[in-house]
Amino acid sequence: MAGSFMSPVALAFGVLELTDNASWLSAVISASFVPMVATMLLGGGIADRYRRDTVLRLTSLGAGLTQACVAVLLLTHQHPALLLPFAAVNGVLQGLTTPALRGIVSNLAVGRGLQQASSLLASAGNTARIVGPTTAGLLTASVGGGWAIAADAASFLLAAAMFARISLPDLPPRAVGAPTMRTEMREGWAYFRSQTWIWTVTLAFAVFNATNMGFWQILGPTIANDTIGAAGWGLVLSARGVGALLASVVLVKVALMRRPMVPALSAMALATAPLILLGTGANTFWLAAASLLGGVVAEFFTVVWETVNYTHIPERLLSRVGAHDEFWSSASLPIGQLSAPPLAAAFGTTAVAVAGGGTAAAAMLLASLVPSLRRIEIHRTPDPADGQSRAEQQTTPT
Incomplete structure (x- = not known):
């Protein structure tokens, strides 16, 4: 994760250094993201069908090798078109990784430990x-973005070695006539x-990702390149990590409220503040402050959503259902990424940023009004010592 959080900054300014063109930046980012989203559904089927620790080892190894190739291309100042195939392969590997990561927590924790595990993992990720x-x-401003991408490659290889230390039990042999992967994906x-409670949130985040995250990822580095620079932009992104880390540390100890979805969705409306301030020309301090707040509310929502999913979705379906959630909520992100440059050229960055942030906030608030989400509860799940299997503990909100 440390390397992955280095990668967007390094890649953005590395491409801008080569081309000084936001359209190329949009193309490179989309070349990775589109294959990632397209592969998620397959990744969900694989993660529910095979051992998740094995999937994570292989995908981390492959991602390390592809990022190493990207680093070489940036360090040797090659044309950005050569980055596209490696970005695409890396996106495929990330699409296979995400469902496995999402599902493996339920293999390692149970009951109250599910919220604690989610919060602890979030703390590690937010530190990164x-x-x-x-x-x-700092690396990009001093020696160039290629070295930061090289560190990202090394981090994937190190992660593969660490995933090798997780050893889940072998899955039972599949009986003759057992469902095919296609049947399981259906x-x-x-x-x-x-x-309804799942796809409503997915739909809200589809709007949020297109109009908030997509614009932020493209307009942010482009505006920062002419204002606060790479170091300032890195500080703004790190401030989000500080906020998220604070929230995740607190949530390790503090239990969630019984009906958490309305507070979580309402709080997510505040996560649009950084984009709105970016468009209005705020300085580094205010952008960092808003980014810190965005990190707090986003982490609160993430822990709530993951805990609700682990509590109410059967373990055998977690990766597949999670893959649909990730796919449909993320499929709109390239639309925002690709449309940001022409919209900014036509209407100005201020109008696009403010309108995008406002639309994303409205999507979160509207989702919080859905009755099934207002009623959903987090129940305490008994520990295995209570003699009840996790499959028998599942409840589905109406």
Whole structure:
């Protein structure tokens, strides 16, 4: 994660250094993101069908090798078009990784430990979120973005070695006539579309990602390149990590409220403040402050959402249903990324940033009004010592 949080800063300013063109930056980012999203559904089927620790080892190894190639291209100042195939392969590997990461927590924790595990993992990731962008900004400003990407490659290889230390039990042999992966993926889709509380949040985040995250990822480095620079932009991104880390540390100890979805979705409306301030020309201090707040509310929502998912979705379906959630909420992000440059050229960065942030905030607030989300509760899940299997503990909100 430390390397992955370095990568966006290093790649953005590395591409801008080569081309000074926001369209090329948009193309390189989309070349990675589109294959990632397209692969997520397959990744969900693989993660529910095979051992998740094995999947994570292989995808981390492959991602390390592809990022090493990207680093070489940046360090040797090659044309950005050569980055596209490596970015695409890396995106595929990330699409296979995400569902496995999401599902493996339920293999390692149970009951109250699910919230604690999610918060502890978030604390580690958020520490990386603080260190990564700042380090990338300093490296990019001093020796170039290629070295930050090289560190990202090394981090993936190190992660593969660490995943090798996790050893889950082998899955039971599949009986003759057992469902195919295609059948199992259809089962995941059927469950996803039958649960209003899941697809409503997914739809809200599809709007949020297109109009907030997509614009932020493109307009942010472009504006920062002419204003606060790479180091300032790294500081702003790290501030988000500080906020997220603070929230995740607190949530390790503090239990969530019984009905957490309305507070979580309402808080997410505040996560649009950084984009709005970016468009209005705020300085580094105010951008960092808003980014810190955004990190707090985003982490609160993440822990709530993951805990609700682990509590209410059967373990055998977690990766498949999670893949649909990730896919449909993220599929709109390239639309925001690709449309940001022409919209900014036509209407100005201020109008695009403010309108994007306002639209994303409205999507979160509207989702909080859905009755099934207002009623959903987090129940205490008994520990294995109570004699009840996790599969028997599942409840589905109406």
